[in-house]
Amino acid sequence: MTNQQSGPEWGRVADDGTVFVRTPDGERPVGQYPAGTPEEALKFYTDRFDALAFEVDLLVQRIQSGVMSPDEAATSVRTVRAQVVDANAVGDLAALAARLDALGPVLESQRETRKAERVQRAAESRLSKAGAGTWTRCRGRSSASHRSPNARAWMLAGFGIATMTTPFGSRMPAACSTAMRRCSWATSAARDRSPA
Numbered sequence: 282m283t284n285q286q287s288g289p290e291w292g293r294v295a296d297d298g299t300v301f302v303r304t305p306d307g308e309r310p311v312g313q314y315p316a317g318t319p320e321e322a323l324k325f326y327t328d329r330f331d332a333l334a335f336e337v338d339l340l341v342q343r344i345q346s347g348v349m350s351p352d353e354a355a356t357s358v359r360t361v362r363a364q365v366v367d368a369n370a371v372g373d374l375a376a377l378a379a380r381l382d383a384l385g386p387v388l389e390s391q392r393e394t395r396k397a398e399r400v401q402r403a404a405e406s407r408l409s410k411a412g413a414g415t416w417t418r419c420r421g422r423s424s425a426s427h428r429s430p431n432a433r434a435w436m437l438a439g440f441g442i443a444t445m446t447t448p449f450g451s452r453m454p455a456a457c458s459t460a461m462r463r464c465s466w467a468t469s470a471a472r473d474r475s476p477a
Contacts (some may be wrong), residue, residue: 292317292326292371300326302371311369323371326402330372337361344391351392358384411420 292302298315300322301308314322340361344354362381365374 291373292323292328294322298322300371302326302374305375311371326369326371329368330370330374333365333368333370334377337365337380341380341384346389347391351388351395354384354391355388358388386416464470 290303292300292311293299293308294314295384298313300311300314302311311326314325317325340354340357343349343471348356362378365377365381370373
């Protein structure tokens with residue numbers, strides 16, 4: 282909040298102690314303060330504005346930091362904006378409302394970011410499950426997919442898994458070939474260490 286957003290230029294006190302705030306739509310009464318001076322009356326209502334501006338500042342910071350979900354933030358923005366529009370305070374209420382309105386594109390961007398993150402996590406989860414299935418097939422529990430050319434090529438391509446052509450003409454995941462090579466190496470090593 283700047284000093285230009287609150288102060289005597291944003292309101293006035295009538296002779297009967299009624300305090301008015303100046304808005305783009307004209308003046309409107311925000312309350313009465315008959316017991317004190319006009320300066321004290323204005324200070325009372327500008328202090329209210331300062332408290333409201335602090336609440337807006339805090340909400341903006343929380344939203345920009347991403348600690349609130351977009352839906353939760355949108356609800357808070359609507360609530361605080363309603364308080365600003367009808368506030369019994371003296372200050373630039375229109376500027377506070379504009380700050381809250383400017384958060385709309387920020388929230389939309391955060392929604393898109395979170396949506397993309399969910400899609401990525403789902404893809405990684407499917408890829409992880411596909412990798413586990415590939416290891417099972419490499420161990421011989423489901424070797425039919427290796428004997429059938431291109432039987433699962435569409436699934437592997439969908440998950441972005443690299444494939445290779447086996448000596449038998451079928452396609453298998455590259456991860457399988459690595460695992461099979463390791464299994465062959467381990468079998469050969471064990472055979473070499475066994476007594477004659």
